[in-house]
Amino acid sequence: MDMTGTTARTPSGHALSGRTAIITGASSGIGRATSLTLAGAGAAVVIQARRADSLENVAREISGRGGKVLPVIGDAGLEADIDRLLDEALAWDDGGRRYDIVVVNAGRGLLGGILTSDAAQWQDLYQVNVLGATYIMRRAGQYMIEKKGGDIVAISSVAARNLSPFGAFYGSSKAALSVITEALRRDVASSGVRVTTVMPGIVLTGFQEVAGYNAENFGNAVAPFGKLLEPSDIAETICWLLTLPPHVNINEIAIRPTGQVYP
Numbered sequence: 371m372d373m374t375g376t377t378a379r380t381p382s383g384h385a386l387s388g389r390t391a392i393i394t395g396a397s398s399g400i401g402r403a404t405s406l407t408l409a410g411a412g413a414a415v416v417i418q419a420r421r422a423d424s425l426e427n428v429a430r431e432i433s434g435r436g437g438k439v440l441p442v443i444g445d446a447g448l449e450a451d452i453d454r455l456l457d458e459a460l461a462w463d464d465g466g467r468r469y470d471i472v473v474v475n476a477g478r479g480l481l482g483g484i485l486t487s488d489a490a491q492w493q494d495l496y497q498v499n500v501l502g503a504t505y506i507m508r509r510a511g512q513y514m515i516e517k518k519g520g521d522i523v524a525i526s527s528v529a530a531r532n533l534s535p536f537g538a539f540y541g542s543s544k545a546a547l548s549v550i551t552e553a554l555r556r557d558v559a560s561s562g563v564r565v566t567t568v569m570p571g572i573v574l575t576g577f578q579e580v581a582g583y584n585a586e587n588f589g590n591a592v593a594p595f596g597k598l599l600e601p602s603d604i605a606e607t608i609c610w611l612l613t614l615p616p617h618v619n620i621n622e623i624a625i626r627p628t629g630q631v632y633p
């Protein structure tokens with residue numbers, strides 16, 4: 371168990387062996403669990419985040435289980451860091467000097483609505499959730515069209531479609547991401563590239579603290595929903611959709627705790 375109460379489950383088998391996956395925001399939460407799960411399924415993983423210590427810990431966990439991993443410290447909101455991430459993946463011998471899967475996961479929340487959220491954080495939120503995400507998807511899409519295949523999975527949110535009582539402005543960034551991801555799907559579909567929008571409900575991760583939620587208020591609000599999602603629930607869903615036959619593309623998926631009524 372980690373600090374978020376997560377037990378990362380790594381499926382046995384080699385469903386993804388021979389494939390190389392890039393995962394952004396891999397130092398905690400959903401990105402960490404996805405990195406462990408995809409590596410456990412045989413993928414070589416290139417993982418990115420800003421916090422070096424946490425990222426190195428995830429890398430050690432993966433290599434300790436016999437997985438292939440390349441940590442690349444960087445900011446998923448900065449074009450230069452995204453370029454370096456993709457270049458390092460293409461130069462990595464253990465990953466076959468290629469990449470087949472990109473999980474666009476790095477992102478952050480923000481407490482409040484239009485009137486109440488901290489406007490000083492709007493730019494930072496859009497930089498990573500929308501602009502950085504779009505830039506990596508554009509570059510990966512161009513590369514995958516050339517090699518006529520690949521998977522791009524973007525982590526949006528149920529808050530993209532359902533106004534969240536916790537963070538309506540945050541939801542606007544995920545609404546933009548969902549539209550951009552579907553637009554990308556249309557750009558690349560005829561080249562055999564699959565694109566999936568994953569919209570999680572409430573997952574207990576570092577997200578709530580970064581967003582600035584008051585732990586007690588948040589706990590009271592979600593208590594009626596029962597058991598919340600764990601990062602591994604999202605990771606296993608991603609792993610499943612990546613292992614479907616190449617002609618099957620799950621375009622989008624909403625995944626909530628069973629008891630979650632809203633958003």
Ligand SMILES: NC(=O)c1ccc[n+]([C@@H]2O[C@H](COP(=O)([O-])OP(=O)(O)OC[C@H]3O[C@@H](n4cnc5c(N)ncnc54)[C@H](OP(=O)(O)O)[C@@H]3O)[C@@H](O)[C@H]2O)c1
Pocket residue numbers: 394395396397398399400401418419420421422424444445446447475476477478479498525526527528569570571572573574575576577578580
């Ligand atoms: N938790 C939920 O309830 C929930 C629900 C729906 C969607 N989501 C989405 O799921 C994704 C993952 O969030 P999480 O719940 O796993 O939260 P988390 O535990 O806070 O993880 C966020 C990850 O993103 C990274 N990150 C944030 N800004 C970054 C940046 N500028 N550059 C590189 N990495 C950055 C963080 O690493 P560093 O700080 O080390 O850079 C961290 O690894 C986010 O896009 C979030 O919006 C979460």
